Amino acid sequence: MTTILDKIMEKKREEVSLLKQAGLSYTADRTPVSFYDRVIASKTMALIAEVKRASPSKGDINIGVNPVEQASTYAENGADAVSVLTDTPFFKGTMDDLKSVKENISIPVLNKDFIMDEVQIDRAYASGGDIILLIAAALNDEEMHRLYRHSKEYGLDVLVEVHDEAEMERALKMEANIIGINNRDLRTFETSLTTTERLLRSYGKENAIFVSESGIKTQEDAIRLKEAGAKALLVGETLMRAGNVAEAVRSLKVDL
Numbered sequence: 234m235t236t237i238l239d240k241i242m243e244k245k246r247e248e249v250s251l252l253k254q255a256g257l258s259y260t261a262d263r264t265p266v267s268f269y270d271r272v273i274a275s276k277t278m279a280l281i282a283e284v285k286r287a288s289p290s291k292g293d294i295n296i297g298v299n300p301v302e303q304a305s306t307y308a309e310n311g312a313d314a315v316s317v318l319t320d321t322p323f324f325k326g327t328m329d330d331l332k333s334v335k336e337n338i339s340i341p342v343l344n345k346d347f348i349m350d351e352v353q354i355d356r357a358y359a360s361g362g363d364i365i366l367l368i369a370a371a372l373n374d375e376e377m378h379r380l381y382r383h384s385k386e387y388g389l390d391v392l393v394e395v396h397d398e399a400e401m402e403r404a405l406k407m408e409a410n411i412i413g414i415n416n417r418d419l420r421t422f423e424t425s426l427t428t429t430e431r432l433l434r435s436y437g438k439e440n441a442i443f444v445s446e447s448g449i450k451t452q453e454d455a456i457r458l459k460e461a462g463a464k465a466l467l468v469g470e471t472l473m474r475a476g477n478v479a480e481a482v483r484s485l486k487v488d489l
C-alpha cells in the first residue's frame with residue numbers, strides 16, 4: 234500500500250533532483266543557535282512552536298498566516314524554537330518562510346521538511362535553519378547516519394523522529410541526542426499521546442532529549458507528556474488555529 238509518507242518522499246525526490254540540476258551552491262558562514270543547549274539549561278518544558286499553513290491530514294489550517302508575525306508571537310511568549318514547514322506541495326510552506334522567520338527572531342529555527350539528500354541540508358544551513366529533521370520512517374540506517382553527520386559538520390542540531398520501538402532503537406544506536414516521538418502515525422494519520430507514554434516507559438532513561446510531537450492541544454496534555462518524561466513539545470495545529478496565540482503558547486510552557 235502506498236502511504237502518504239511514500240507520496241511525500243516521491244515528490245521530494247523530484248524536488249531534490251531539480252535542486253541538483255539547478256546547480257546552486259549554498260554558501261554561508263554562520264554558527265547555528267543551539268536548541269539542545271537551551272533545553273538542557275531550561276527549568277520549563279521546552280516548546281517548539283510550528284508555522285504550519287496546511288497538512289495532508291487536515292487540509293488548509295491557516296493559509297493566510299504571516300509567518301513572521303506568528304513566529305514573533307511564539308518567541309515573545311516563551312517558545313524555545315520555531316519550526317517552519319518548508320514543504321510546498323503538501324504543507325504550502327516555502328524556504329522564504331524560513332528565511333524571513335530567521336531574520337526576525339533569535340531563538341533556534343527548525344527547518345521542518347522531508348530530508349533525503351545533503352543538498353537540502355546545505356540549503357537549510359544557508360537559509361538560516363538551526364535544526365534539521367530526519368524521519369526514521371523515511372530513511373534507512375545508512376541514509377540517517379550520512380545525513381546526520383553532514384548536519385553535524387555545520388553544527389546543526391538534528392531532531393531524529395521516531396514513531397515506534399524499532400525506530401527508537403535505530404535512533405539510540407546512532408546516538409541521536411534529540412529524539413522526537415511523533416504521536417501521529419505518518420502512514421495512517423492516527424494520532425495518540427499514548428505513543429509518547431509507551432515509548433518513554435521503555436526508553437525514558439536513555440541519554441537523549443525526548444520531544445513529544447503532534448496532537449498536543451492543552452496544558453493538561455503538556456503536563457501528561459512531562460510526567461511521561463518528555464523534555465520538549467512540538468505543537469503546530471493548536472497554535473495555528475488559536476484565537477489568542479500568545480495565551481496558547483504561554484499555557485503550554487509548564488514547569489519541569
Ligand SMILES: O=C(O)c1ccccc1NCC(=O)[C@H](O)[C@H](O)COP(=O)(O)O
Nearest residue numbers: 288289290419446447448449468469470
Ligand atoms: O501533519 C500531518 O498531517 C503530517 C502528515 C504527514 C507527514 C507529516 C505530517 N506532519 C508533520 C508534523 O510532524 C507535524 O506538523 C508536527 O508534529 C505538529 O503536529 P500538530 O501539532 O498535530 O499539528
